[in-house]
Amino acid sequence: MADYSWPEASKRRYIGKSVSRLDGPLKVTGVAKYSYDVNRSGMLVAKILRCPHAHARITALDTSAAESLPGVKAVRVIQGVGSEIKWELDEVATVAAETEEAAEDGVRAIQIDYEVLSHFVTEEDRASAPDQEIAREETEGDPAAAMASADVRSKGYYGIAAITHCCMESHGQVCEWEGEDKLNAWCSTQAVSGLPGQFADKLGLPTANVRVITPYMGGGFGSKFSADRWGIECAELARQENAAVKLFLERDAELAVAGDRPSAYAKIEVGAKSDGTIVAWSSETWGSGGISGSRGSPPVPYVFQVPNRKQTHHSIVINKATARAWRAPNHPQACFLTMGALEDLAAELKMDPLDLFLKNVSITGPRADTYAEELEVGAALMDWRRKWHPRGDSGRGPVKRGLGLGLHTWGGRAHQSNCEVVIFPDGNVEARLGSQDLGTGTITVVAMILAETLDLPLDAVNVRIGDSRFPASGGSGGSTTVGGVTSSTRRAAVNALEQLLERVAPSLGVSADQLEAVGGRVQVKGNPARSLSWRQAAARVGPSPMSATGSNPGPGKLSDSGVGGIQMADVSVDVETGIVKINKVVAVQDCGLIIDMKLSESQVYGSLIMGIAYALCEEKVLDPVSGKMLNPDMEFYKLPGIGDIGELVVHMMTGPEYDKRGVIGLGEPPVISTGAAIANAVANAIGVRVPYMPVTPNRVLEALERGGAA
Amino acid sequence: MRAFEYANPTSIQDAVRLLGSNEGESAVLAGGTDLLSLMKDYIVTPGRLVNIKSIDELQGVSYDSATGLSIGAVATLDELAAQDSVQTHYPALIQAIDGIRSPQIQAAGTVGGDLCQRPRCWYFRRGFGLLAQMNGKSMVADGDNRYHAILGNDGQAQFVNASSLAPALIALGAKVSIQGVSGSREVDLQDFFQTPGSQGERENVLAPNEILTRIMVPAASGTQSATYEVREKEALDWPLAAASVSLTQNGGGVGQARVVLGHVAPVPWVSEKAAMALQGKAVSRESAERAGDAAVEGARALSRNKYKIQLARVAVKRAVLRAAGMEGS
C-alpha cells in the first residue's frame, strides 16, 4: 500500500516552514473578488424590511406602494399579517430593485403596522426571566463533603456579555439561475460543500443543481454555516425575476441577527487544601443565546477536572435572534468563569496562580504534561517569576500593573474531506476541493502539501477551492479544516504520483516502485542520471489529464485532535479612570504538526487580538426598555484598533513529539483563554476582581469602589 | 438614504437662500462624516443638501498675533492641526484634534461640522429622538444610560454633546459667526449650544437657514491650555469624558482660568466653579484635584453612569496639570 505518512522532518521542503499566503497579492490589490464583490450582468439588488420591535405581531402590511416605485422589480413577504415576531430586526419582506437606492426606497415604501408585545432581554436577572429551563445538572464525587473539608474556599460572581461575530463581509450572497432549475450562488459561507443541500431542500431542487461558489470570504467565525432565510429569499427573487440578485445584510442586521456568542453568568464556589490542591467545585451558571435559550452550556469547571464537583446550568430565553457557533463555542465563557474562580482561589490561598495551576496540572487530563511544559515556556517569555506580585500593585501612582493567566483546550478533529489532484499533460498540477479559505490559509496549506508530495516548486501547483462542484469537503468550523484538507490532499497527491510513476516506469525501464519524484524531476531512486523532467514525465499521462482522489478519513494517520495552550497577560490599569491597557500577551500553543509556521502564528496573533477585543471592548447591548440592540454599529460595538493590542508574543510548540501526532486545527484554541488571562491580570493589578467582561472603565471603577487594595 | 436635491453654491448668500426656512427640509453638507450616517439611518431626511465646501469665504485658517485665530467653518481638522500657530498657541485644540483618532475623519471632517454634529446618544441614533422618548416617556432613566449625561441633565435632555473641539474652543474664548438670509451675527461659542427643553428643539441656536461661517479664537499668548480625554481605545473612539482648560499664570498663581467639560452634558459644560477653584493659587496636584471636584459638584448620576462623575473629575484634574506643564506630577 502507498505510504501516506508525513515525510520525516529532515526531508520536508515546505511543511513547517514559513510560507507567505499565496492569495495575498490578490487580496492586497483588491483583485480578489469576494461574494459581496460579484457584479453580474443585469443584476438586481435586494434589501430587507426588518421588524423594529423585539416582540410584536404584524397587524397590517401593504406592499403596493413599494411595488409601484420606479426601479422596484419584486416585493416578497416573508412574514405576513398575523405573524408573531420574536426578535428585533427579524425579516419581514424583501425588495429587489435595479439599484441599491431603489431597493431601499422600496423597503421604506412598505406600509406596516405592529401590535407591540412585551419583551425580555435582560437575562442576567434570571429571577425575572419568564422562560427558562435547566439545561445541565451534574454531580461528580461528593462536592458537599469535599467543600466542607477544604481549608480554603473562594466564592464569586462572574458574568460575560454576549458578543457578535461582526464579520467584515456581512452575511449574504448573489444568486443567479441557469434556466429554470439550476442555481448558482456566490455565498459568503464557511460551508461551500454543505450549502447546496440546504438551498436545494428549500427550493425544491436536486442538490446537484445548486452550485455554491466562494473563492474568498470575509470572515465567519462560526456564523456562516447556513443558507439562511435571506439566502433562500435571494434565490427566490432571482428565480422570480430571472435575474441575478445580490443580497447582503446591512451592518445593523449583521450585528443584531446574524449570530452571536451566548452570555454566561455564574455563582461559583471552589475549595482547596492549604497546599493548593483543588478538591471541590460548585457552580450555578446561566445565560442566553436568544430565542433558543443558551445553546449548550459553558463546560465548567474548564480544563481542571476537579474531582468533586457539581454544576447546574439554566438556559434563559430572551427576545433576540438565535446565537450561532462563535469561535470555540462556550469555551471562552467557561474559561473566563473557571480561570477567574481559580485565580480568586489563588488569591485566597496567597499563592501565585502559576503555582496553583502547576500544582493541579494533573487533573487537566491527557494534556497535563504539555500544559506543564507550556506554563514554563510562557513564564519565561513573560518573565512571570520576576514580574508577578500578590494581588494589588503596591506601586505609587494611578497606573497599576498586573499579570494573569489562563489555560484552554480544544479538539479540532479533522473533518471529512475529499480532494482531487489532476496532473495535466503539460505538467500543470491542480488540487480541487470543495473547501473554503476564511483567511486561515486553506489555499496555501493545500498548495504546500501538494508541492511537498510531488517535490515541485510552490508556483508549479495550482489550488482551486471555493466551488461546490469540486470534491466535497467539510465546513470550516471547530478547527477541523487544516487537518481535513491536508490529509485528503496528501492522499490524493500520493495516489496521483503513484499513477504517474506507473505511466513513466516503462520509459525509464524500471518498475514504478523504483521511481521517485525529486526536485521537479522523476528519477530512478537515487540515480538522477536516469530521470525525466516533470514536464516530460507528465507528457506520458497521455492526451487527457490524469486524476486521482484522496479522502479524509482514509488510510494512514495524518491528523489528530486535542490540544492545550496557555496564555499570560500583562496589563496596566489606571485606577482613576478604569482604563485597561494591554502591555503584553504571551501565547504558548500546541497544535501537532504545523504546516505553515507563518500562517499558524498569524492565527494565534489574530486570536489574541480577538481575545483582547472581547476582554476589553465588545458587548452586544440590548435595551431593557425597547428590547432593541443599542449598538448595531461599529462605533459603539467596539473593536480595538492597531494601537490597543500591546506587544504580542506567540510560541508554537514544535518538535518530534508534537509532529508525530499529525495535523491539528488551530482556529479556535488560541482565542479561548485570552479574555481569562486579561481579566485575571486586571484583578492582580488592582487587587480586586472585576467580575464582568468586557472589563470596561465603569466596571473597573465599580469594583474598586466595592473594595480593593488599590 | 432618502433621495435629495443637491446644490453646490459658491457664496454664503446663495447657500442660505438654498437652505429654505423649514426645519429638516434641507441640510448643510460639509465633511459629511456625521450627516451621511444620520441620513442613511433616516434620523434626518432632508430633501435638499447644500454643500458649503465650495464657498471661498468659509475656507482657511489664519492667525494674527493681535486678533488671534480665524477658522473657516469648512477648514478641515487636519488643516487646522497643521497650522504652526495652532501648534504653538493653542495646544488644547491640537490635543482635541489628536483625540479624533482617524486620519480619514481628520481629512474630511470640518471644524464647523465638529461643532454642529449631532449627539451620539444611541436612543437618538436608533430613532427615538433627541429626548429619547417612547410613548411620550424618556427611555434613558430605565434604559442603558452608561454613556449619558451627568451634568445639566435635570431637564428632559440626557444626551451628551459629542463635539471634540467645542470644549477646547470655549475654553479658549471662541466666538462664532452665523449668517442667515437677513444678515450675520456673532455669538460666544458657549452660547451657540443649548439644551433642548422639548421635542422639536435643537441642540444649537442655528435657524434652518443659517450657516455657521467662522470661528474666532482670541490671541492666546501667555495662555496655557490643554485637553484631556478619557477614551477606552487608542483607535477612533468616543471619549467617555473630556475636559479642556485654559489658564494664565502670574507671580501669584492662576489669573484667568476656564474649564470646559465634554461628553458629560447636553452642551459643552462650562464649569465656573472649577475655574474659581484654580484662580489665585499656584497650580498643584491639589489645586487640580480641587478643580476636578468642583467641576462635578451637583452632578447627577443615572442608574449606570456614576463612573462618569469620576472620569469627569479626573479629566479636569489631568487637563489642568497638562495645561500647566505638570503632567505626571
Next chain:
Amino acid sequence: MNKERKEEHATANVSRRDFLRGGAAGAVTTGLLQRISGAPSAMSGHGVEGPGALSMKLRVNGRKHRVELEPRTTLLDALRNHLDLTGAKKVCDRGTCGSCTVLVDGKPVYSCSTLAIEAQGKDVTTVEGLGTPERMHPVQEAFVDNDAQQCGFCTPGFVVACKAFLDQNPNPTLDQINTGLGGNLCRCGTYAGIRPAVMQAAGVLKGGTNG
C-alpha cells in the same frame, strides 16, 4: 475569479458594468440608471441638481468615467456598483471601520461617507490604483510579506490608509503607527502583521532596501 469575469464578458447582452469594464475611458452609460426619485422641490431651486440621476464625471485611478448617478449615491457605491471597482469594501457604511478608504486628492477618506457628486473634479485613487498582483506597491508587498491579512476584507482599506499614513510619516515610529492608523478596524486581528508591514514599506519607500 478571472474565469468568472470572462464568462461575464462573453454574455450576449452587454450590461452597464460590462460596458464600463470593457469599454474605453469616458464611456457614457445613458439610459440604464435614469430614474426620477421625487418631485422637484418647492424651495428655491436655482443651481440645484437631482434628486434623479444625473451625469457625473469621476476620475478614478487616472481614468475618466462618466456615470449616471443620483446625488445620494456615495462614492463607495459608485465605485463598487457602477465602476466595478470592488477593492474598497462596504463594511460599517457609517464612517467608522475604514474598509472603504480611498484617496481623494491624495488624502485618505471614507468613501462611504463621501458623495460621488462631491468627488467630481478630484483625483480618486482606490487600492486597485496602487498596484497589481504582478507589480505591487511597496505597502502591498509588505502586507504580503508580513501576513498582514487574514480574510482580507479590511485589507484594501488598510493598505490605502497605510499608504496615506506613510506619505505623511515617512519615518514612522511604532508609536506613530499605533496612533496614526486608528481609522481602520480589522476583525481577524491582523494588526500584529500590519505594524511590521508599515515599517518595511517605509524602508522601501525611502529607497533603503528593495523588499
